[in-house]
Amino acid sequence: MKIALLTREPKNYSSTRLREAAEKRGHKIVGLNVMKMGIHLDTDGPSIDYRGKELSSYDAVIPRIGSSVTFYGTAVVRQFEQMGTFTLNGSHAITMSRDKLRSLQVLSRYKLGMPATAFVRDRKSILGAIERVGGAPVVIKLLEGTQGIGVILAETTKVAEAIIETLQSTSQQVIIQKFVAESKGKDLRAFVIGDRVVAAMRRSAVGTEFRSNVHRGGTTEAVTLSPEFEATAVRAAHILGLRVAGVDMLEGTDGPQIMEVNSSPGLEGIEKATGLDIAGDIIKHLEDQVRFEDFDIRHRLTLARGYQVAELPVGPDSEFVGKSVKDTGLRDKDIVILSIQRGGITIPNPRNDRAIMAGDVLVCYGVKSALLNLVPDLNARRRPKKKSVKKKTES
Ligand SMILES: Nc1ncnc2c1ncn2[C@@H]1O[C@H](COP(=O)(O)OP(=O)(O)O)[C@@H](O)[C@H]1O
Ligand SMILES: [Mg+2]
Incomplete structure (x- = not known):
């Protein structure tokens, strides 16, 4: 394989180890500085130059995009993606994880454990936000800080308010987070x-x-x-x-x-602490993944007109409860169950005899009209409010 290692520090520990690991496994690997690359777009398609010369083609890219060059770096990674080159981490994923607010927003939807976090803009909302995450002491963080810079522990509400107001007045975005003492x-x-x-x-x-x-x-x-x-x-x-x-x-x-x-975790700390060959594991994983085309499953599957991927929640009253996959009769309606989500786990490619339980979510692929008949209509599935606030009734 011919691998491009995108880094501004080709000689640091992580780059050196990745290079060693790739060469040891018989690959050719070149360290390239993203800042020296040019992105070009025209009717002939996307291309990249390096120091003014057309870049030769690579089988895979390992992006190690520093936080100071996120915007340009992810634009280059995106360009490789458009050119069909496999990138170990994708541009969208890198962009998302780089922003502490954005990534926690996404993770929170899946109910993963995290310190209570708030993001507010109005000065009058700051106090309420501090209280809502548990009160002082609170942690205040710049959205894109790294290496601990931009992470502050405010001991009192007064100090927290002052820090937040100061940072906001200089157009710095911060999140307020519960201090996990x-x-x-x-x-x-x-x-x-x-x-x-x-x-x-x-x-x-x-x-x-x-x-x-x-x-x-x-x-x-x-x-x-x-x-x-x-x-x-x-x-x-x-x-x-x-x-x-x-x-x-x-x-x-x-x-x-x-x-x-x-998205670009350093190798030095973890390899030295554990004595493990993590660089080798990364290259092995890259070898496995490059052989699969990178694609968006939703996009591919919906290309067939009238078909789509959908999640079918199985309520306690659903006709599917207690039935086997086969007995649901979904296959006869041209619907395939790709996986069953049960609690936190995924049951991939469920077999015909697998029983369906109340609370399952069936990830299905099939004819849109048939799927529509199986999902509750919008009014029926409106979720109950999180906390019911009792309104005072006037007497
Ligand atoms: N909510 C919190 N409660 C307690 N400690 C925290 C909290 N948030 C961060 N820290 C401490 O500060 C360090 C840096 O925070 P982190 O969010 O990882 O920012 P950075 O991107 O700068 O590493 C963490 O490794 C942890 O030790
Ligand atoms: Mg950290």
């Missing part, structure tokens, strides 16, 4: 490749510091994650669409609390 300056970094955690470490802050980043002097030790932490890390990476990710979690009293998901 019980994690005591420690956090967990899970290194996810594909559908598993290949390594994990605990980072501990030094002295009075609450940030455990290695760049803030944090120390590291290898750990084996509990299944709960492992599943949370893998799910978070999947939801954001990252094949390789460093998922940072706090150890809260009620389980894992995701802080952020990194």
